[in-house]
Amino acid sequence: MPTANDHILTLSCPDKPGIIHAVTGIFASHGHNVLDLQQFSDPTSRRFFMRVHFGPNHADASSSPSSTAHLGAPFAQLAAEYDMTYDFRPVAQKMKVLIMVSKIGHCLNDLLFRMKTGQLRME
Numbered sequence: 778m779p780t781a782n783d784h785i786l787t788l789s790c791p792d793k794p795g796i797i798h799a800v801t802g803i804f805a806s807h808g809h810n811v812l813d814l815q816q817f818s819d820p821t822s823r824r825f826f827m828r829v830h831f832g833p834n835h836a837d838a839s840s841s842p843s844s845t846a847h848l849g850a851p852f853a854q855l856a857a858e859y860d861m862t863y864d865f866r867p868v869a870q871k872m873k874v875l876i877m878v879s880k881i882g883h884c885l886n887d888l889l890f891r892m893k894t895g896q897l898r899m900e
Contacts, residue, residue: 782832789824797816803851812832869898871898872899
């Protein structure tokens with residue numbers, strides 16, 4: 778269950794070895810715990826995409842910061858090294874989305890249901 782201190786990192790960069798290790802290493806060394814991680818390499822564009830849900834390390838709450846301000850410098854350095862674009866946002870922040878539907882509405886109904894029940898944080 779997400780907490781108020783959880784955040785989402787999204788990033789993309791040219792694909793090369795070591796990206797996941799570098800990103801998760803920053804989280805570990807700064808007192809954060811990775812709660813969920815999804816990644817995708819696009820063979821056509823040769824780009825790597827990753828989404829990380831992370832939060833404070835509850836096992837050691839005294840050393841786990843609740844904000845992402847202290848991650849700015851390490852991620853700026855990582856972004857320069859990997860030619861990376863990245864963004865942090867709180868889990869609680871609703872995403873602005875545009876949904877386009879052509880003929881079949883069952884997918885739209887599913888998205889609207891998930892939004893109404895709080896499973897999708899979007900407006």
